[in-house]
Amino acid sequence: MRVLVIGAGAWGTALAVSAARDGHRRVSLWxxxxxxxxxMGSLRQNRRYLPGMELPVGLHIAHAGDAPLAALAQAQDLVVVGTPMAGLRSTLSALAGVRVPVVWLCKGFETAQPGAQGLLGHEIWAQLAPQHLPDASCGVLSGPSFAQEVARGQPTALVAASPHADVRDAMVRAFHGPSLRVYANDDMVGVEVGGAVKNVLAIATGLCDGLQLGLNARAALITRGLAEITRLGLALGARADTFMGLSGLGDLVLTATGDLSRNRKVGLLLAQGQTLQQAVDSLGHVAEGVYCARTVVQRARHLGVDMPIADAVVALLDGALRPDEAVGRLMGRDPAAEL
Structure with missing residues (x-):
């Protein structure tokens, strides 16, 4: 099987490394x-994003000077876009005319433009497909996963989501292996919503831990955060059961509690008194929750969905609330039924 991973960041590299360990796949990292x-080709490691991790001998390194990206992609059995959310639209546009399955790894909403709403990956695809990608099909690979652990071969479970059975099968064949278990799911909307919104809620949980509010508060935030994810997902057409799976509950727990979580780290640093710019600059990687929080709240308000935790995160990021005030806003809400 021929697999092309576009984007040599931490996550794209980790998945390429994992897939290339199986000699039956020809994997290229672009x-x-x-x-x-x-x-990367000479040192056989990605020193910027995964320092110390040796790249398998069978992993081919490609770059923008080799050939047009669309031509390289057309020779594959599966194309995987591993860019941040901000690069998804331009990458899909560059794949104009490609007739092989294209899937992506990014989790978030596209930043909203004036007069328009920010979109999920499948919504961006729907805009581009009639013009550029008429015969191809799409999907998303998501779930609770830190790049470093996947690259090291530590046990991980992901979900391959697509409305197309052949795309789900292609993702399973490309990445399922001894240390990486891949489950199939046809609810692409739900998987994308879970992957996007959990990043925003992880900022809130990092704030909670940074303020030393306790384990009770953390459990409450995660649980009520899952309710917010589910409400928004249902309003966008997802299935409720998806949010009890890997891309919902699983990814939320990992991102909200794991020390490798960049979004959680943002919340921790804000609790310590750093500015948002200081917190983001210290990461060295993209924290998608920072960039999509406003879009999450915008989409929720447009649909009439109540998301008080996400609202508080946006107010915190915008400087409208201090960390202690954000907590006070959430705790001061009127009593309500658990829904």
Whole structure:
């Protein structure tokens, strides 16, 4: 099987490494940065994003100077877009005319433009498909996963979501292996909503832990956060049961509690008194929750969905609330039934 992973960040590299461990797959990792690709090829490691992790001998390194991206993609059995959410639209546009399955790894909403709502990945695809991708099919690979652990071969479970059975099967064949278990799901909307909104809620949980509010408070935030994810997902057409799976509850628990979580780290740093810019600059990687929080709240309000935790996170990120005030807003809400 021929697999192309576009984007040599931590997550794209980790999945490429995992897939390339199986000699039955020919895996290529594509970087737009020619210098980065040359270094990975010579040193056999991605020093910027996964330092110390040896790249398998069978992993081919490609770059923007090799050939047009669409031509390289057309020769594959599966194309995997591993860019941040901000790069998804331009990458899909660059794949104009490709007739093989295209899936993505990014979790979030596209930043809203003036006069428009920010979109999930499948909504971006729907805009582009009539013009550029008429015969191809799409999907998303998601779930609770830190890149470092996947690259090291530690046990991980993911969900391959697509309305197309052949795309789900392609993702399973590309990535299922001894240390990576891949489950199939046809609820692509639910999987994308879970992957996007949990990043926002992880900021809230990091704030909670940074303020040392206790384990009771953390459990409450995670549980009520899952309710917010589910409400928004149902309003967008997802199934409720999806949010009790890997891309809902599983990804939320990992991102809200794991020390490797960038979004949780943002909340911790804000609780320590850092500014948002200081917190983001210290990460060295993208924290998708920072960039999609406003879009999550915008979409929720448009649909009449109540998301008080996400609302408080946006107010915190915008500087409208201090960390202690955000907590006070949530605790001061009127009593309500658990829904």
């Amino acid at each position: 970087s737009r940065d020619v210098a980065q690709a040359a270094e």
